[in-house]
Amino acid sequence: MKRILNIVNSLDTGAVENWLVRACEAVAAKNPDWKWTFYCTYGQRGRLDDRASQFGAQVVYSPHPVGNKRSFFLSLRAFLRSHHHDILHCHHDIMSAAYLWSAVGIPFRRRIVHVHNNQAELPTPSRWKRLLLREPMRQTCLRFADRVVGVSQHTLAAFLKNEAPQPPRDRVLYCGIDAQRFRVETDPAAFRREMGLSASARILLFAGRMVPLKNPLFVVNMMKTLAHLDASIVACFVGTGELEEKVARLAQEMSISGRIRLLGWRDDLARIMKASNLLVFPNIEEVKEGLGLVVVEAQAAGLPMLVSQGVSEEAIVVPGLSQILQLATGPQHWARRAMKTLAMPIPDRRASLSQIENSAFSIGNSSAGLMALYEN
Secondary structure, three states: OOEEEEEEOOOOOOHHHHHHHHHHHHHHHHOOOOEEEEEEOOOOOOOOHHHHHHOOOEEEEOOOOOOOHHHHHHHHHHHHHHOOOOEEEEOOHHHHHHHHHHOOOOOOOEEEEEEOOOOOOOOOOOHHHHHHHHHHHHHHHHHHOOEEEEOOHHHHHHHOOOOOOOOOOEEEOOOOEOHHHHHOOOOHHHHHHHOOOOOOOEEEEEEOOOOOOOOHHHHHHHHHHHHHHOOOEEEEEEOOOOOHHHHHHHHHHOOOHHHEEEEEOOOOHHHHHHHOOEEEEOOOOOOOOOOOHHHHHHHHOOOOEEEEOOOOHHHOOOHHHEEEEOHHHHHHHHHHHHHHHHOOOOOOHHHHHHHHHOOOOEHHHHHHHHHHHHHO
């Protein structure tokens, strides 16, 4: 029997948490005697709590916010000392150093730092604290962790600062998706009716957090050009974040509010992707995406994509579906490229899904990698 503790923000809507719960669920089905705990640093319930409970996991909420550093540290250490676990799996990049410090002197068979992003951000408004603490915390992760796991080769390389990986400590584990969701038949016309669109409407899809890194305002600027080129094109935004109101306000200023649909967070992204015509992924290029799981999902849906150089090229499994463009070429160029892509024949969606199912991004292969991480 193994007792596994995963430290996460919360079991809510993030791509990491969705993958983690599904992967642990798959591992639990093969190892029913393993015990699972999720320690949520946000201290609040998430949408996936019940799903985790269904495979026997315990969900624990931090009694103190991370910002209250001393109380958070002491309460986490008290929990680690009073609840025995074999494996400590930290999912917060360099912030995982704080959890490793909390675990000093507490016996674990394995301490894992999982690197999901390239920003290496710390939850403090002080720029000087971020600069001063970043490298010591990175070094803590490298010295105290038995395994340093990147979600992609380039994410691991960035964390190691391009030093040679040291096996068996350093490795890559790709997040996986449940491809079965993309086998469910959908009715694109029904989705358009729900959105108040005509049956002939063509949908540009933005899916992700509505934050500057994801660059949703770029899509609104694309729509300003597309509004003059094709009256049937509409943009749907799936996600939440600080830029939601700004997207709506910019669309209103451009007099294209009728061409914009803000859908918030949705549990039926697979259905929406299969009803859409084009995914636009304009991530900022200065900080490359850790992986870009939404790009993998779009390929499972057989959805053509325009993506920036901010995407991890490791996420491109079906090259014929993606066009990688520079953001510097501007939204007008992207809009014209969108028009050309929409005029192309519809791709073979079943073939695209099959490629994803046979790749490292299938939930089966990904959960097998997670199980090996715990077993070896």
